Amino acid sequence: MSEVVHPLDGWYSLHDFRAIDWNVWKSLTAQERARAEDELHTLLGKYQSTEDQKQGSTAFYSIVGQKADFVFMHLRETLEELNELETEFNKSMFAQVTIPTYSYVSVVELGAYMAKPGTDPMQDPDVVARLKPTLPKAGHICFYPMNKKREGNDNWYMLPAEDRRNFMRGHGMIGRNYAGKVKQIIGGSVGLDDWEWGVTLFADDALQFKRIVHEMRFDETSARFGEFGDFYVGNLLNQEKMASMLKL
Numbered sequence: 001m002s003e004v005v006h007p008l009d010g011w012y013s014l015h016d017f018r019a020i021d022w023n024v025w026k027s028l029t030a031q032e033r034a035r036a037e038d039e040l041h042t043l044l045g046k047y048q049s050t051e052d053q054k055q056g057s058t059a060f061y062s063i064v065g066q067k068a069d070f071v072f073m074h075l076r077e078t079l080e081e082l083n084e085l086e087t088e089f090n091k092s093m094f095a096q097v098t099i100p101t102y103s104y105v106s107v108v109e110l111g112a113y114m115a116k117p118g119t120d121p122m123q124d125p126d127v128v129a130r131l132k133p134t135l136p137k138a139g140h141i142c143f144y145p146m147n148k149k150r151e152g153n154d155n156w157y158m159l160p161a162e163d164r165r166n167f168m169r170g171h172g173m174i175g176r177n178y179a180g181k182v183k184q185i186i187g188g189s190v191g192l193d194d195w196e197w198g199v200t201l202f203a204d205d206a207l208q209f210k211r212i213v214h215e216m217r218f219d220e221t222s223a224r225f226g227e228f229g230d231f232y233v234g235n236l237l238n239q240e241k242m243a244s245m246l247k248l
Contacts, residue, residue, distance in 0.1 A: 003160070003161035005111075005112050005161050005164070005165075006112060007109045007110060007111055007112055007188055008109065008110040008111070008112060008121050008122075008127065008131060009107045009108070009109060009131070009188065010107065010108035010109070010110070010128075010130070010131025010132045010133075011056065011057075011075040011076060011077060011107070011108050011131065011132050011133075012075070012076055012077070012078060012079050012081070012082055012105070012106075012107050012108075013073065013074070013075050013082075013104075013105070013106045013107065013108055013185075013187045013198070014072075014073070014074045014076075014082040014085070014086070014103065014104070014105055015071055015072075015073050015102075015103060015104040015143060015198065015200070016071060016072045016073075016074070016086065016089075016100070016103050017063065017067070017068035017070075017071045017100070017101045017102040017103060017232065018068060018069060018070055018071070018072075018098040018099065018100055018101060019068050019069045019098065019099045019101050020069045020070075020097060020098055020099075020246075021097050021098065021099055024096070024097045025097045025246070025248075026248060028097070032093070033246070033248075035093055036092070036093040036094040036096075036097065037094065037242075037243065037246060039092040039093050039094050040092065040094040040242070041239055043088065043089060043092065044058075044060065044239070047060075047074075050076075051134060054132075054134075055076075055077065056074065056075050056076040056077065056081070057074075057075045057133065057134045057135040058072060058073065058074050058075070058135065059071075059072070059073040059135040059136075059137070059141065059202075060072055060073075060236075060237045060238075060242075061073075061140075061141040061234040061235060061236055061237055062234045062235045062236075062237050062241070062245065063232055063233070063234040064233055064234050064235065065232075065233075067101060067102065067230065067232055068101045068102065068232065069098075069245075070234070070237060071141070071143070071232065071234065072085075072089075073135060073141075073143075073200060075108065075132070075133070075135065079105075082105070102230075102232075104143070104145060104187070104189070104193055104195075104198045105189065105192045105193045106187025106188055106189035106192055106193060106197070106198045107187060107188050107189070107192065108130075108131050108132070108133065108185060108186070108187055108188075109131075109186050109187060109188035109197070110127065110130055110131060110186070111165075111168055133185065135185070135202070136183045136202045137236060138183065138202035138203055138204050138236065139203070139204040139205075139206070139235065139236050140202070140203050140204070140205075140206040140209070140233065140234065140235055140236070141200065141201070141202055141232075141233065141234050141235075141236075142200070142201040142202075142203075142206075142209040142231060142232070142233045143198065143199065143200045143201075143231070143232045143233075144198075144199055144228055144229055144230065144231045144232070145189070145193070145194070145195035145196075145197065145198050145199070145228070145229035145230075146195060146196065146197050146198075146199060146226060146227060146228045146229065147195055147196045147197075147226075147227040148196060148225045148226070148227070149224070149225045149226070149227055154224050154225055156225045167220065167221045167225075168221065170219065170220070170221065171216065171219050171221040171222070174212070174215055174216050174219055175212070175216075177215075178208060178211075178212050181203060181205065181208045181212075182201050182202070182203045182208050182209070182212050183201070183202040183203070184199065184200070184201055184202075185199075185200040185201075185202075186198075186199055187199075187200070195229055206233065209233065
């Protein structure tokens, strides 16, 4: 059996993708639409308050294409809190005009090699900041799930631990070339969702998503071992942009 190396775990993460049922939205009266928007803004205010208190973080983005209209990405200390967020939103009037299209549950994760030898990583402010981050409010978001292959000679989980570390170290060097251009949040989801990881990228220039993913395709870690799900990409939403989207 290969050596098991446990990652460092931080906040729980929920990606909640929704489509808007435009026929239902148009059927509401002006007063009902105003109430629905007010409830949404109240919830967004609560999410911001939680973030200000450093008890979690939320990102709110539109989605381009037909997979969804928008996504909430929530980070919280516990699964119970994520469940409460879902339930509170589902009880709102605005939720009644939305259709859930996809969701993803994970835990913000860092490789164990990030810990300094002989120290408690949770006492390292830099490590804690990466495990419990404030989500960036960059112009664009990209999300995709992924697995490591378990096929023949390309079985990631049968590699010696040192080989896995070396692969990931080289993979990480590519990411460092995009420092200041792309912010990456890795969510570990083994035992929590259908894939092993959920990757969320943030950037002010959406072309950086294409460039970093394209470059990483040529890295042996991805070329040999990577399997990828659907990609979701979108634009930052605020109250003004959401109002414009909902305007009839």
